[in-house]
Amino acid sequence: MVIAEIKSNFHRDLNGLYTASEVETLFVIFVEEVLKINRVQLRNWNEPLNDAVILKFQNALSALKTGKPYQQIIGKAQFFGEVFKVNEHTLIPRPETEELLEMAIREIKKLKNKNIQILDIGTGSGVIPIILKKYFPSAEITSMDICPEAIAIAKENAQTHQSEIHFIREDYLHTTLSKKYDIIISNPPYIGKDENDEIEDTVKKFEPNIALFSPTEDPLIFYRKIAMDAENHLINGGMILLEINQKLGQETLALYHHFSSAQLIKDLSGNDRILFITK
DSSP states (O other): OOHHHHHHHHHHHHBTTBOHHHHHHHHHHHHHHHHOOOHHHHHTOOOOOOHHHHHHHHHHHHHHHTTOOHHHHHTEEEETTEEEEOOTTSOOOOHHHHHHHHHHHHHHTTOSOOOOEEEEESOTTSHHHHHHHHHOTTOEEEEEESOHHHHHHHHHHHHHTTOOOEEEEOOGGGOOOOSOEEEEEEOOOOBOGGGGGGSOHHHHHHSOHHHHBOSSSOTTHHHHHHHHHHHHHEEEEEEEEEEOOGGGHHHHHHTTTTSSEEEEEEOTTSOEEEEEEEO
16 A cells, blocks of 8 residues: 555545545644654655554544544644643643733733743643743743643643643642732633533543533633632732633623723634733
């Protein structure tokens, strides 16, 4: 079997599940992963494939046909120009979270003091604290998650990226903070239970529901606790940056009306996505 046959199989088996351009992208991703060659080298690749390589492509194709995200199949995801390990216990990082990080970096750069304390709530694979640590190496970052398996992946990613971060396995909703922070940042579970039918079945099947859905009937429960905690555990002049449910922008904003300022910011798709608060 040659690579052209593998490509043909991808388009045949994934037709209807993905667009032709998406299938082409997936094919190239797995070529790079399995054969360790890039898109340019692929054009001139005509070597026969051995059985072990063919099996890897067949296994990948079988997994893709179930709707499993390619990032989970290869065990890694691109985010903010870096590569991070992911698995079924960690949410696959989204472009909207890159927008949250871009804003955080921009605002933190304005601070005179870079020896800051940052609290990251719901760390998942650890992408937020690791990127922040790259930009602000003198910052002390504490990252929290309820899932021990997610914390394990976050620690692996931090080690890979040589980032010193204090990871805590804890349920934030039942946590009492012990110190003050300069920055609180979070992309917490914010999908309401009434929105269950609106979420793609493959997302619900393969990604951790604990990272997607609010644990109670209140989709704003994390935002309420962050607002309360910030009263005593965010320094004056400190900042809160939150990724939010696009359908609950005004409701989330209202929780922070008593702070010095609170801004609702739209993402590149025009949806309410980020809440930026200063105390």
